[in-house]
Amino acid sequence: MLKPLVIASDLDGTLLAPGGTLSERTRDALAAARAEGVSVVAVTARTPYGVDMLPDLIPLLDGAICANGAIDYVPGTGSVRVLRSIRIGPGRRVAAAIAKRLPDAVFAVETGTGIVGEEAYRPLVGASNWDFVPDVDAVFKRAKRAVKIKVYCAERTGEEMAAAVEGAELGGLSMCHWGDFGMLDFNARGADKAFGLASWCKERRVGPDEVIAFGDMPNDVPMLAWAGRSYAMGDAHPEAVEAATDRTATNAEDGVAQVIEALLAGEAANAA
Numbered sequence: 001m002l003k004p005l006v007i008a009s010d011l012d013g014t015l016l017a018p019g020g021t022l023s024e025r026t027r028d029a030l031a032a033a034r035a036e037g038v039s040v041v042a043v044t045a046r047t048p049y050g051v052d053m054l055p056d057l058i059p060l061l062d063g064a065i066c067a068n069g070a071i072d073y074v075p076g077t078g079s080v081r082v083l084r085s086i087r088i089g090p091g092r093r094v095a096a097a098i099a100k101r102l103p104d105a106v107f108a109v110e111t112g113t114g115i116v117g118e119e120a121y122r123p124l125v126g127a128s129n130w131d132f133v134p135d136v137d138a139v140f141k142r143a144k145r146a147v148k149i150k151v152y153c154a155e156r157t158g159e160e161m162a163a164a165v166e167g168a169e170l171g172g173l174s175m176c177h178w179g180d181f182g183m184l185d186f187n188a189r190g191a192d193k194a195f196g197l198a199s200w201c202k203e204r205r206v207g208p209d210e211v212i213a214f215g216d217m218p219n220d221v222p223m224l225a226w227a228g229r230s231y232a233m234g235d236a237h238p239e240a241v242e243a244a245t246d247r248t249a250t251n252a253e254d255g256v257a258q259v260i261e262a263l264l265a266g267e268a269a270n271a272a
Contacts, residue, residue, distance in 0.1 A: 003263055005210040007033055008065075008197050008223060011044040011054075013216040014233055015256050022056045029257035030060040032264055041065060041200060043193045043213070043223055045148075045185060047110055048073040048080055049129040067110050068176065068187050068219055069196030070147040082112050083199055084188035086146040090171045094186065095136055097168045098151055102161060107136045108150040109143040116143045121152065149173070149186040156182045158218075176219035179237045185219060194222035212263070214248070214256050215240050231259055 007030075009015040017023045030040050039062040042051060051057075051064045051073060064073040072081040086094075095107050108117030114129045116139050122132055133142050153161055158177030161184050165175075172189040193215075201211060213220075213227035216236040224230040224243040232244035233255050241247065249255035 003036065004038060004212040004229070005206050006039045006041060006201060006212070007260065008041045008043050008211055008213040008227065009256055010193075010215040010217070010220050010223075011042055011046060011051075011057075013235075014214050014220075014251055015042070015057075016054075016251060017254075018252050020054075022054065023254055023257070025254045026257040027056060027060065029254075029260040029264075033260050034060065034062070036264060039063070039204075039206075041197065042075070043069070043197050043215075043220075045219055047071075047115065047129065048075075048078075048112075049114070051075050063200055065193065065196035065200060067112075067148045068174075068185055068191065069193045069222075070110075070187050070191045071112060072196065072200060080112050082145070082147055083196060084147075084191040085112075086149065086173065086186070086188045088140055088143065088146060091146045091149055091186075092140040094169075094171045094173060095140065095149065095151075097170065098165055098184075099136065101164045101168050102151065102153055102156070104153050104155065105151050105161075106153075107139050108152075109139055109146045110148040110150065111143050111145050112147050115150075117150070124152065147187070151184040151186070153182040158183055176217075176221075178219075179217060192222040193220060194226035197223055198226060212259075213244075214259070215244070216251070231255070 042064040058076040061075045064075045066073050106118040106120040116131045119132045162177040173186040209228035211227040213223050213230040216233040218239045221243040230244040231246045231248040232241040234250035
């Protein structure tokens with residue numbers, strides 16, 4: 001692959017610099033790619049609201065796949081299309097099964113337009129677009145739709161949480177963990193970053209061999225494996241490294257921009 005038709009990138013820990021900002025170098029690289037006819041798609045665990053919190057990035061995006069592949073969003077417009085969702089009843093039963101394995105867990109549900117979460121999340125996320133309620137029962141009563149279920153344990157890693165729920169009845173939901181950070185994400189069966197990105201690309205008659213993807217965490221693994229060429233960041237989780245075809249530098253070193261610059265210059269952009 002020389003120049004792709006689509007650049008698909010995770011945001012936090014990948015495209016964005018530490019602190020969640022867009023560096024000047026990365027901004028320039030994305031603008032140069034789009035000037036050459038390359039589409040740029042954010043593929044993120046963030047909500048549409050979380051994407052809109054990045055005003056410097058929005059003009060450089062042709063699309064956004066949010067909630068780990070469950071939502072197709074047109075950045076900055078409010079246009080949200082839910083690709084797959086979790087029925088509230090089964091979601092409540094999965095939460096009960098998780099709570100038996102993780103009694104210290106707190107829960108939240110992304111609805112597509114906001115998040116309903118237990119009060120214990122407030123110190124972690126601030127106010128933002130969250131609706132805080134007293135307990136997990138109230139979470140599922142308040143949420144009218146679930147595109148993602150979030151589970152947080154303050155004293156555990158994501159890997160420890162994933163091990164604890166192994167073998168539990170999870171209703172066939174897709175699960176990913178956050179490595180050292182104590183969180184699990186659950187999406188509808190088959191909904192992951194590869195599914196969301198592939199849906200976006202199919203509508204535009206773009207195949208995986210025409211896509212280059214970037215990521216750093218286990219939830220990026222399906223996307224990294226699906227794309228024709230993919231880069232794990234320099235400090236990526238081992239699962240992301242194994243799934244990707246190549247490596248680049250860290251987000252602090254503008255690793256995504258380095259690859260884009262090399263591709264546009266016609267260089268091989270081998271692993272950093």
